[in-house]
Amino acid sequence: MSNHEQHETEHRPVQRKEMSRRQFLSYTLGGTTAFMMGGAVLPMVRFAVDPLLVKKGTGNLVKVVEESKITTEPQEFKFKIHQVDGWYESEPELVAWISKGADGKIFALSPVCKHLGCTIFWNTNGKNEYDCPCHDARYSFDGKNLAVANSPLDEYEVKVDQGFVYLGPIMANTRS
Numbered sequence: 001m002s003n004h005e006q007h008e009t010e011h012r013p014v015q016r017k018e019m020s021r022r023q024f025l026s027y028t029l030g031g032t033t034a035f036m037m038g039g040a041v042l043p044m045v046r047f048a049v050d051p052l053l054v055k056k057g058t059g060n061l062v063k064v065v066e067e068s069k070i071t072t073e074p075q076e077f078k079f080k081i082h083q084v085d086g087w088y089e090s091e092p093e094l095v096a097w098i099s100k101g102a103d104g105k106i107f108a109l110s111p112v113c114k115h116l117g118c119t120i121f122w123n124t125n126g127k128n129e130y131d132c133p134c135h136d137a138r139y140s141f142d143g144k145n146l147a148v149a150n151s152p153l154d155e156y157e158v159k160v161d162q163g164f165v166y167l168g169p170i171m172a173n174t175r176s
């Protein structure tokens, strides 16, 4: 290399890929915005989706009472269920009126009056009926609506297994 060429090379501007001020600002602001949006949106997405990812329990039946204690006279039994609503877990206490029907089947009625939701009781008027103290709705032994309410009492799903009565979700009355 001649002296002249060497001199030229030394003074040639170095070719660097430089970022313009505009590009730098775009990248910085874009990155910051994406980071902040991620921080705000990801928890919301997780909140919405997380309950769907939780494994559900296998059975939803609850052991309530020994089968031998159930008679043809309705009796009130209280039991707790484990309830999961999204991230909120609770153990509300429920009530069932359980008896053995003329067909020999054990069944359990919900105590919620089908008129406006008060709590019914068995045989408070001596007529072998369920009565509601709020507006005098009456229901038969099987939960059939006799007065005021326009639909029968709901039933719990019932399973009898190895000498115990298990109750499940509420369902429409199957006996009236």
Ligand code: FES
Residues within 6 Å of the ligand: 113, 114, 115, 116, 117, 118, 132, 133, 134, 135, 136, 137, 148, 149
């Ligand atoms: S709520 Fe039961 S009769 Fe009205």
